[in-house]
Amino acid sequence: xxxxxxxxxxxxxxxxxxxxxxxxxxxxxxxxxxxxxxxxxxxxxxxxxxxxxxxxxxxxxxxxxxxxxxxxxxxxxxxxxxxxxxxxxxxxxxxxxxxxxxxxxxxxxxx
Amino acid sequence: xxxxxxxxxxxxxxxxxxxxxxxxxxxxxxxxxxxxxxxxxxxxxxxxxxxxxxxxxxxxxxxxxxxxxxxxxxxxxxxxxxxxxxxxxxxxxxxxxxxxxxxxxxxxxxxxxxxxx
Numbered sequence: 001x002x003x004x005x006x007x008x009x010x011x012x013x014x015x016x017x018x019x020x021x022x023x024x025x026x027x028x029x030x031x032x033x034x035x036x037x038x039x040x041x042x043x044x045x046x047x048x049x050x051x052x053x054x055x056x057x058x059x060x061x062x063x064x065x066x067x068x069x070x071x072x073x074x075x076x077x078x079x080x081x082x083x084x085x086x087x088x089x090x091x092x093x094x095x096x097x098x099x100x101x102x103x104x105x106x107x108x109x110x111x
Numbered sequence: 112x113x114x115x116x117x118x119x120x121x122x123x124x125x126x127x128x129x130x131x132x133x134x135x136x137x138x139x140x141x142x143x144x145x146x147x148x149x150x151x152x153x154x155x156x157x158x159x160x161x162x163x164x165x166x167x168x169x170x171x172x173x174x175x176x177x178x179x180x181x182x183x184x185x186x187x188x189x190x191x192x193x194x195x196x197x198x199x200x201x202x203x204x205x206x207x208x209x210x211x212x213x214x215x216x217x218x219x220x221x222x223x224x225x226x227x228x
Contacts, residue, residue: 032215043219087153101153
């Protein structure tokens, strides 16, 4: 089993739709979680951290489920500009922090 | 604030040749990462530095890849000799200090796109 798994997609959704991505991780001792966004042929950039209590930033909501070992990202009212690949990042600390990226989920928002 | 600088942006070499990439992290960032991103995949960590020391190089193919960060600031990644499967984008990232839970955001450079023919 991979350390961090994501559905690669692509997810093709119409403008205004709500879309959700999940990311599962295998190491139960993982401590920090993030969602990064990567536009085509660009570098990844931090979208949001994922806190145990869940957190929201505008149209984006991130949640963590430690019992089932997954994190999720919900995008409401999708915009064309949301089209990108969303990378899940899991950090495990065991002497040093090991940063593991998922393979990414590609989102295409259609007019 | 200046971002992570990488050079070159693009490089095309023949297999069995050597190539080197350079990275200058954000000033004051103690942790530096080199990632390999193959088309359609997420970034894969090659090596992680804390200042000038290596904290993780478990996924670095050491028979052909090497990296250094001698003065704890900028870093170079070298491939010698290159193989076709090394074609990828090589991303450098930095963060303030991996040991702090509030400091783990990684900032990425634009990457070097390597094509091995």
